[in-house]
Amino acid sequence: MPSDVFPVSQSVLDADVLAAELTRRYELSGEVRCLLLSRGMNDIYRVEHANGPHALKVARTGKSSDDEFAYEQAYVRHLGERGIAVPAPVPLANGDLFFSVNAPEGKRQVVMMGWLEGTPFTHTVDEENAHRLGAFLADIHLAALDFKTGHRKAVASETKLPERLPYLTTMFEGRGGDQAFLKRAGDAALSFMTSLDRTEVPVGACHGDLQCANAMELADGGLAVFDFSDCGTDPFAKDISAFYWRNDFEGRPEAINQAFVDGYDSRKPLSQAEKDAQPMFRLMRHLLITSSMALFINRIGPVPGFDENIDYYLDMIRRYAADAGVN
């Protein structure tokens, strides 16, 4: 990029040029159109063509290395082969599962995927559907038990939290007590994660963000899961905490969380150690999500209700820190 071009943190690719690139790389025939569906941490398009539609993800610069992105695609493909409804990556004409483009802000990976026809699974407000979604997460974990790949990707909360927490504490400038509490909570969550006995709390490939907004009910009544951007190796039992966070954020009752855990437990029973770890996993999730929002706010713009209501998030962190024995 010429040096007189102003530095940018994110961009939106030209949809027409993208369509031409897909035509070339996937050897698509006929008219190809890319329609921007959402512009967030990643950009998502619907690709319309003779054998479509397909979904297309253009990943955020710096989110994953190529090796990590390859892990994600291998994991999604594996789940698809094991009967989990996922947006499986479509191979390029050369057999690769993704390609990269040089955007002004840096390299971005691009993957074309199967299109899931269904409705977002946003009705987990009742216990029955929460139970169903919990059982589905357990099925995803069971399907991943024999997943093997030469690529590496970890959920890496232990690495991300120390990087991102300072962005959150900065938002509490002039509130030393809150800043000290956040540091204490972060230290406690990190200490817990590093001392975790991985034999008692088993590790495997996890989705990383399974909550109702990333699940879908298909026309046949089955469930599908998408958005594997945060997937990676992690304790299976920690993967439950994404659901807690969303449910807590929406202000739904604890019985919904319990129904989700019960659903999970009914398919893949949790050990006592996995159950005991839940309060600290929940605290870790709250800390990481809130810190991540603080970090990314200048890239994607405010999350509705976030920076103007930061105390709502802090209250949640305090509540679940107390549950985990951190005050």
Added chain:
Amino acid sequence: MVFPVIHSTLDPNALCDEIARRYTLPQPVRCRLMSRANNDFYEVSAGGSRYALRVTKANFRPDGEYLFEQAYVAHLHARGCHVPAPVPGADGSLLFSVEAPEGQRSVTVMQWLAGVPFTENLTSSDAHDMGAALARLHLAGEGFSCAEPRLISTMKSLKERLPDLLKMLTEHPDDCAFYEATTHRLDEVYEKIDAGDVPQGPVHGDYQFANVLRLDSGEIGMLDFDTCGIGYLAEDILTFIWRSDMEIQDEAVNRSFLDGYESVRPLNKAETRLLPIFRLTRDLIMSVSYAMLINRVGPVLGFDGDFGPFTDLARRHAAAAGLD
């Protein structure tokens, strides 16, 4: 090769450095992204004061049009309207440009308006206040002149952008035919408007509830003059009605808005007669503009991809205007 892009988000840290260099603001200067759409908005804090900063979309208007906008807003501010007046840079200029990857973008630092934007929950009383404020804005615009007048031609924009809408609706040939025929009929009506009967002047261009604030003082503030220009004053009323039709759906609110407007600036007979036409034109211009920009900003909140309600509304208003 750098992949072509149609929109970018400027790096806030680089933007801070640029602002600190170009403006005599107290240090430290901080920029925080507030919203990312066709234009991007940042909150700038400098030495305890707040400002708003707008980075326009690229390749959309010539510099002269942005200069018109800032001169108009500065004029309104001088006339007592509550608008985000541009803050001059150290060299006295009201805006500057940066070369983004997708093209040149105009940057303006503006005064911060402390208040709360209206939502679809606004009351009839709010609507009345907002109508009156728009009329005062129109009256305050009298006497404004600019070396490079920015003329609004709604029909020209409509005809230029119509192909984008038709392309989006290829699976709905009946709707395409409706939009084509209605645009043609509107064009004929606009051709016959007697400019002597229908007052023109500087207008806001996008006066909808999301661009209007209830200020902390209780008064009405107005934002986002991106589509301002010289146009029919009465046409400027219909953006409020359009948004209201979409989200409030209460004719009493629309009526109250008009009453508020006319309490300050009564409409003449020709303007009143044209309101149904202007209402229909606003429906169409918003739809074609949406189709033109959709791949730049992504879907609009509350719009789930079904264009049917927009078309139904336009058909209803076409019938009311006698153009069905």
